[in-house]
Amino acid sequence: MNASTKSRRYVRPLDIAHGQVDLSHGSGGRAMAQLIGELFLPEFDNPFLREGNDGARLPAVPGRMVMASDAHVVSPLFFPGGDIGCLAVHGTVNDLAVMGAQPHWLSASFILEEGLPLAQLQQIARSMGRAAREAGVAIVTGDTKVVERGKGDGVFIATTGVGFLPEGVEITGDRARPGDRILVSGPLGDHGMAIMAQRESLGFASEIQSDTAALHGLVATLLQSGVDIRVLRDPTRGGLATTLNEIAGQSGVGMMLQESAIPVRPAVAGACEFLGLDPLYVANEGKLVAIVAPEDADRALAVLRAHPLGCEAAIIGLVQADPHQFVQMTTRLGGRRIVDWLSGEQLPRIC
């Protein structure tokens, strides 16, 4: 993201209120420099970006480096509780957070569709900038491309995050052991159903808000508490079910959930039922799955509940030995069922 202010001689200011993205904004020329200088820089402003080079030179940070990337294609761009801008920040911050890393820097690449109103793009950039400041990360570099009308869909945002692991932190997907307890930081399915309610114009579900949030503060609190954390994960696409199946595969274990212990808001449960969806497969964007040593489960629950993002946390099941690596669930009626991987696509373009 290369745009010195000196380069903008003889150019009228961008008409953000009435203007649209056109192909020249992806040209590498003056129009692109102007878009970056007048629309993105004011929202993301930081010394690294202001240097205006092809990349950002960053100071050394102690600890092992972690790098994570996400492409964001959520539709619609704006939804109850958030928009693609803050989601793009939270998604990548959370990928770092669940590895135990403290997020530091983000890059952001925009693929814009010709015709996107500049006012919408500004609103998205503003939301990104705010989310980044709140999360304590800086958007230090990026890129902007424009595709012709009908070859994109408003805006796609790819973010990459770099963070650093505090000394001694070792949180990977292969460390779950039989007996470990499984916790979630709050009710499931809010993000996915906020999007679906808007897409399907479900009036009765209009109260559902996306839970999009940065989780690294919650993770830091858990780390500082000294709880023996085995695995952390944010159950995004594919929901809790897919996340737990991934962990079961990586760790070579099975799991047993208690359906009655899994928190789901009534509005989300109702909307899921109406649309024939299972909240266990619906995406979350601000929830944490934590697998902890059995003796630390109650303390972990208390720590999560003491944090604003974890006040509705619950212990939902346990890890067990299982050569088949099945995730199972004891249902409300006392039966058992297998909670399999998501097959097919339940909710396209949810993040």
Added chain:
Amino acid sequence: MNASTKSRRYVRPLDIAHGQVDLSHGSGGRAMAQLIGELFLPEFDNPFLREGNDGARLPAVPGRMVMASDAHVVSPLFFPGGDIGCLAVHGTVNDLAVMGAQPHWLSASFILEEGLPLAQLQQIARSMGRAAREAGVAIVTGDTKVVERGKGDGVFIATTGVGFLPEGVEITGDRARPGDRILVSGPLGDHGMAIMAQRESLGFASEIQSDTAALHGLVATLLQSGVDIRVLRDPTRGGLATTLNEIAGQSGVGMMLQESAIPVRPAVAGACEFLGLDPLYVANEGKLVAIVAPEDADRALAVLRAHPLGCEAAIIGLVQADPHQFVQMTTRLGGRRIVDWLSGEQLPRIC
């Protein structure tokens, strides 16, 4: 990019020869795990990716860190001399290289359009993997999203690179000084005209090949030679003209080019003339602009020419004091003209 091999129980192998991308490949569920495990992992294979976590944990490397990002939307996906896969690697490697950094790690986020043939995606992934190995970088993390038919265009790839600056290397866009010499590492316009010749079906220009290449080896040679390098840049979108205007703005200087000294292949010059384009504004993907201290210009030229990627290098002009920061050119006819920023869009979706 999270896909343990254990997760793929009970699934038939992907039919790469006949299959297509569908929305389930972006779901976060089993189909996505399979796409990653069977199509991407074999091409990118490295221990960081194989860990299968939400991000990659990376070892410490000495030196100041540099981070750079690019979104790639080139159309067509395959062109003479390359494809979007190797281009996505080279583009980001080069952004790091021109800051003087040694590239180490890449992330890759894919936005796929429903209906993309899996065989094409494999060919692209294979080209990315090969380009990464040749450049000595590892693709350590990533993401895959799928959008509905007509909401994307085959595949877009956003790459982020992380590299490290050797001790004492300080190459930024604001260090050009009056008297410095301007060099290019070879003929201009090859990449852009290879794309345009294919798009416009210009038979007579079918010999033009993209110059897409990783430049960090060439940069390392120049750094090791001890030449006093002021600025390096790769003249991609907007071409040489836009790159030099950017540097002029950042450094607060003017420039004077010699048209007769600027190398352009006859086929490129011919195709440009036919299409009414100016090669100074056409994108390059494997060329270096180097601004060096006057006393080191001849040595820099010799060093560039001794490298396979710089054998047609040339000294094309000099930096001069100019409060207006104009880039000017002495034409073949002895006149002078201003070489301004690219205005508007000459060649959309060139990279």
